[in-house]
Amino acid sequence: MEKENGGAGLREPAAGQGWRVAVGLGVPFCAIVLAIPFLGGTRMTVAAFPLPVFWMFCCFILASLCMAIVWTLSDRRRGDDG
């Protein structure tokens, strides 16, 4: 049965897989790829950067943060089992 346990102790690999991929890959994917249609049409700027470019820079930190969350809540305790 698939259930989230808040990452407190992902004992079942199958149950852990869903939220790990959603947070670690799904969130960066939405921020990087799916955001393009929303940002591509704008002419706004932030400091010296066009908004889409500035957003992409923010994604560097976001991607790192998403992986860090998955690592801290789950993968830190895993071995080399992928």
Next chain:
Amino acid sequence: MASIVFLSIIMLSVAVALYSRRGHAHQDSRDFFVASGQFGGLLVFVLAVGETYSIGSILGFPAAAYGQGTSFVLWFLGYIVLAYPLGYFVNPLIWQAGRRCGALTIADLFRVHFASPALERIVVVNAILFLLPFGELQFAGLLNVLEEFHWNVPPLMLTGGAAIVTFAWLMLSGIRAPAYVSIIKDSLVVIAVILVGVAAVRTMGGLHAPPAGLPGHDRLGTQDQIYAMSTILLQAMGFCVAPQTVAFLFTARSGRTVRRNQIVMPLYMLMFPFLYLVAVYARVVGLPLPSANAVFMASAHALLPGWAVGIVAAACALSALVILAGTCLTLGPLVSHNLLHGLSDNQQRRGAQFVIALYLVFSIVAASHLSGLMVALTSMYYLGVSQMVPGMAAVIWRRTPAPAAIGAGLVVGGAVAVVLFLAGVRPGGLNAGLVGLLVNLATITVAQGLARMRTARA
């Protein structure tokens, strides 16, 4: 002063390569190519990052941002940053498959997993074809940087000297040399990019909205958006299965090391805003440029004192040489280990060294006659490499479709992608490589179905 600093850093790199040999003077082929899978977090990190931030990124990113603006910046940064979370999940599985198959190269994975030497050869040819222009590109970038010194030395001597330094590194300690040199190179690249970027901002008087007419003020049309999205998807996948990426993964001590590294990698990308600002600076002040590729070095020259220009140039040069060394170490065993079966361990290493020497000479000659074919092959790199995605997926998730189906998909998908690219066709705005990948998957499905039918009849 710039020349002295530059040459001192290059000599330091040779000393570091010599140091990396300590305790590994007698290498077998596994140690030469993948350091016997002994590298810890730092060395795997600098190798992987070194591969990402080539001289092409440092010189090419500000040049393309200067010339093409937002449409380029979005897909270029997008695919690299997406490749890291994707690699977070996939790279440990590739590492694991490598251990399972006892693999030295990406082609080994295909040979062992599918029990098919024919598929191994298809993968080798695909990898070699698209890796071929990398050496030439590094030399071309290097010449671009060295022009800033106005030395009275023929270009052929400069590229020859660079090839000798690279070959010397590799002879000293194989993969260990570029890994150790990458520590200097990666630190220097950060220093160089921040130096030029901060100087550019100070000269512009702070971060103001760029003036109208600067690339990036243009809105992206629907076709541009579809192209950017499909290119990010394709290249992020291609990035994870590129032959060099796979070779570097095999140097790691554990899958955990590989995974943990991915978390930090996007933060190293924080130098791209500085590179972007250099392009903005060049536009704002109307910097005279011999070519767009000169944006970064010309800005460094205009903004920094001599010693700092030396550091910047050395960072760029080491970037070129580290990538060159990595490409050599990927190509060498693909020929001596995967194409020429039956060689002894020592013969494989010697054979690879011969291939590497040959490749360096080829790249020097190609760089002095920068051919249209090579430029086209470079643009097609991810089109070709990403066609290995379905096969790699089968390897890491332990599925065994018929090797003929994977081979047919690779060839047909690659051919479709290349033909579409050369014809300049983007169906529905999609990247030609992604269309090729879809055709690849369809071919595999059909071929697999036919194989099943044949088995059922028999």
